Amino acid sequence: MLEQGKIDSKQAILLLISLVLPTAILTAPAITVKQAAQDAWLSIIVATMAGLLIAALVTGLSLRFPGKTLLEYAEEILGRLPGKMVGLLYIWWFLHGNALILDEYASFLCSALMPDTPVIVFFVFVTVVAALAVYSGLEVLSRFNQLFLPLVLGLLLVVFLLAAKDMEVTRLLPVFDKDAAAILKGAVIPASWFGEIVIFALLIPFLDRAEEAPRVAVTAILICGLYLLICILVVVMIFGPHVSARWIFPTFNTIRVVSIANFLERLESIAIAVWMFGGFAKIGIFYYAAALSSAQWLGLKDYRPLVAPVGVVLVALAALCRNIVELLNFLATAWPPYALGLFEAGIPLLLLVVARARGKGGRGA
């Protein structure tokens, strides 16, 4: 076994929230509102349902192969060579996806907070911290996350409540102004964020009660969906659909708007703390996934020797992104088919279909 630690269901739920939410809240609202205008919240509901389907798919698949991760059962289902190919694709996705997250994280900090700091510094700092967490193992990462995430989620909710003064429900009207196609298009982006829960397929063997995996994944998606829904509603109720769609980080702007009685204002340090920890946790989980799956793919006894070099690759990949426009364009257009179509729904679905056809795996065949 590569990983000795065990995590309980509650830790797993929190870990999955950290896996999805931090960047989803940061950039997804603007892209979704761009497509679906004030109906963006409907898109989020559709996306949450898609997320639930993916969660069911991934956990269902994993439970057929108890004790095995995605990479291991892919080989069992598809055979050695195709299985290895799929594994390699996933490793690439974990690395590349994480590089994009690093880019988002650094762009945000750079444009919102510290314009003088070279992005490379953000890359290196957060990667070093994440590397330490990954090196310490899944259990440390989860416990760290368990300490902070509730605080982060709570603060975010409080800030949204404080913004209530500037909200107007009329900005959400008329409902269904956009056609179903636009709402679906708007749902694709958040769905591809929810779909990142596919990484759970690597962690299920380390749950102390693996049979609770479906419940864990569903709860996590529901919480993420709820938060993203609140976030979109708040953003649109404050800025209206047109302005919301034009910001890059609308949630951040929303928090800056909060001003109560001339003294309770300038709360963006809370937002920044939220994303510092959230982004770090998210990067840590993707990082862990990359290191662990690489080790499994190569049949190593330990993933830890890989942690440092994986970090180097991550930073180097992240540094390839030239500017935020490239990143946003990629996230808005190529990311959904790439992530959602291939890694989050496509391959798991293929695996399930083949497993059923070949009668592989235990339960529910």
Place this chain on the structure above:
Amino acid sequence: MIVLLIILFAGIILLEVPGLVKKKMWRELAAFAAYLAIGMALSIPQALGIRLPNPSKAIEALFKPVAELLK
């Protein structure tokens, strides 16, 4: 920049390699070396100011037909 990078690589090697050699984890050492080589290949040219192609561009091109639908 490049000096810092070399120091970083040296640090990583010093940190990991002796342990792996002592425990005779050759397979792990090979994987470590392979990853580090990829990391070097990606980072050293960048540190020298050479622009490498961004793989995101290739992915973008690959998914362009589908991505068009989302515009």
Place this chain on the structure above:
Amino acid sequence: MKKRIAALLLITFVIILAGGCWSRVELTELAIVLGAGVDLAEDGRILLTLQIARPGAFTAGSEGGGRGKEAASWVISAEGRTVPEAERFLAMKIPRHIYWGHCIILVLGEELARREGTGIVTNFYQREREPRENIYVLVARGRARDFLETYSSLERTSAQAAGFLERMKTGYTVQLRELAEMLVSRGIQPAVTAVEVTEAGTMPGQVPGGPPPPQKEVGVAGTAVFKQDKLIGWLDPWETRGFLWLKGEIMKGVIIVPGPEQPEKLVSIRIRRGKTKIIPEYNGEYPRFLVKIQVEGDMVEQQTRENLATPEKIKLLEEEMASEIKARAEAALDKVQGEYGVDIFGFGEAFHRKYKKEWRKLKYHWDEEFSRAEVEIAVDAQIREIGLLTRRAGIPEE
């Protein structure tokens, strides 16, 4: 395990906190901008004026001091082709980092708003990370620079005075984010507070022996009306009240109505609260709007001699109050709809909410549709309290 988590925590904290040191600027290295004004210079370039706080004058020592003490602000301007260019020229004269984070107001000069529009100014303030979304946007009648150079008797600087006037909602208050929203929406045209430098009050005892000179102060002067991003006209303070009734924006102030029996004597009613609802209708040819205004008020003064504390008289007063409000609203509507032909009320937004399909066609020429639209105003007024007095005192018993 515990040790590892603790170590991780510590490292995260240190890295996060130390990361902030990179762009660290100490308070004493900041030039805090309180207000910014943008004018059009003679050669068509942009004249950026900043009102910068002088922190020394903000300390307790100068509290309560009038003129003659240290000035609390420093006003400086520079020209440039763009706002950032002008800002950089200013940076050559300002020995500290220009910090926008506390900027309260953004004043646009009349010339600039009329000829160039808001677009060349506001973009910078939205894109930059320091200025906030809730800066108040004002249009100066005259030059923005003169406005910022004005002194305030009560507040420390004119920017703060204008900020407080805005916060109290004395006019049609617009924040940068709201202006942005009005600029992008097809269902509403922008309107912004108009401000001017006026002579307001005196400070007695300032000149020994002589009469006190009038003070130059900043004040709200109605509303600036825009078509897309260009200024096309003004509403005076009286019309602005009517405009606010139609917007359902602020419900403050006093309504003066003639007494039921003695129309030459007046009764004052203070508005308590109100609500405005716009109900659009569409028959396929032209849109119609019914504006329902509901208002509650308290009687605060009567000049008349009659006993107003009877249900019948109150009813009459309520009717008078309703027609007064209606007259105000109609005056604003006539001017905006008839003269300017732009929808600053958001009728288009209301129409969009109800007729989303029809809106898709109408939105491209909404201003013309709006100029043709029939608007009916219905006011429902209610008097709640009459203060601490029933009949007027000072009249002998009959």
